[in-house]
Amino acid sequence: MPCLNEAETLATCIDKAQSFLARTGISGEVLIADNGSTDGSQAIATAHGARVVHADQRGYGAALSSGIAHARGRFVIMGDADDSYDFANLDLFVAALRNGADLVMGNRFAGGVAPGAMPWHHRYIGNPVLSFLGRLFFRTPIRDFHCGLRGFSRDAIRNLNLRTTGMEFASEMVVKATLSRLDVREVPTTLKKDGRSRPPHLRSFRDGWRHLRFLLLFSPRWLFLYPGVALVWIGLVVGSQLVRGPVTIGSVTFDVHTLIVAALCVIMGVQSIAFAIIGRRFASRYGFIPRSGTYDRLLEWLTLERILLIAILLMLSGISAMVWGLTQWAQRDFGPLTSHATLRAVILAMTALVTGFQLMMSGFMSSMINIPIYERRVADTDPVDRQRRHSDLPNA
Template structure:
């Protein structure tokens, strides 16, 4: 049988808080007149599961570890039309649950996220570093990369429609699950709404690790953004190198170090671009992203032949310049030779030609099933 609301609470040694939180949660749901179930996904070594069970919650032991893993386990066992997520440590006031559910009940949103930063944060509830640096900075990065308009991306008090949740391929098992959910919701085109709440000091000791968990959120966002992680830096390197090599080639005296740096920027930048294209094609192949103009271009059947042809052009031009250098050297009786400009040009063209050839083969391998 289905119910109106499934509330999922991940617990790990919350015996002091659970006996306070569950009655408030039940009272709030009963006042709304909704049928409900409370699912406690537990990884405790104290009396948390016994207390939760005695108060009417369904307790599911968590086999693995992690914040995200607990919620994924809860989702797999939930029967509700609406799914509520929340930390059972007393920091979220479950008497404010109606504010969270009403936009879903009125069909104004698919996902509702509470915001502490636009609500009220009680003294001692959130460390200064989280309130003024970590949360705002990571939220702004998420908004920039994924075109969202969230004020508090890491607030764990949320509600989502079951049919909307089924559209999200959630996989992260750690704290970065909170960011993944918003990213996938934005990609799926879900209607996201925020509601301000009051954030209270938690009951018991916090299990967060500020820098480790912050890095996990940032890491996830970068891995979800191959264009910003690879393509933009790679193109910037190539353009910077090209500009520098053009400048160094047309100045006197000869700027050898500038030429070497320019060649390095071009070669490294081109390799970074290759990684970016690999990532985008792989994401499309695995169903993580929809094809865009870049991936459609590189996922064509003829990309191998076109890449090898351009690679051959680069190699022929580079080797031709190299041969001319050798002929000059031989004509001078194999003595001293000062052809730095041409030598750096040969090195750059040959390196790019080789990279392009192997890049073309690798992309074609990723597309093997489609082109065979």
């Protein structure tokens, strides 16, 4: 149980958990991960038979990470120490864990939410929206993404290398477990109004944004790739019609001004797709997101040389079109460009130039990620040098 000034409810939670262990005959312990309490929570926990560990770094995720690191059991069940969860009835969690589950999430909406236990905007807006996005982005079966009562295999979760320190830790656990193809299940649980007289640590909009930000950052496909593909598709479809001349639909005529918008869609879309590739390469290389065979093959094909070749071809075509446009402008004594044919050529030229330049810079940025993150001196790996240094040592 993570704990920050929970003197009002901590004893009740510990006693319920102890009663569950006694009733089921499970060999276990109650561990309190204290996050700097100043209300005597540590003494209360010790007096009621719990073991207290201290989390030096502040934050919900930091406290849980510290507790998981110090836990001794094969299975861990975590839950808030505010007496909102029923620690006396954890049978479904234990049964699922013993049946092979790696992560068992509680579902408060399936088990029952007592009146006043959850603010209306959490129950009908925040939790459903974030849970829906989590299922959409990561194809997880979990329908209550932010239930604080959950059980898991200690070793399986420690191997996920969880990093966040705040409330988004709850989302990170589910996301990484799903991406790592762990056995993730859900069981019904209940939620009642907490027993604290003070306001909760949770801040709705701040912590809701942190959860949403985490979901987006861990899904380059939805943050960058899909919007980028949509923008490129719109730009190419619209641009391919307008490059031949104006298009009239009803009483509205679309001409070069709309072609400029289409060109901007292509430019922004290509940059967004490049961000998706760079983000995926960075996240996979440094362990934020598990590797994917499909993405790895794509990234192996997208070498710097291939990207530069495509970029150079685009820029050369753009330069050629610009030269033609300048020639047409010169024939008009560099006066106003009233010819829409010339304007179309200039728009296409600028689109090709900017897109090529973007690809070239993105290629170099992506390649920088492949630079080894450690330094290795040649002398450290030279067997001749090692033998020479070894021979200079005095005989023992």
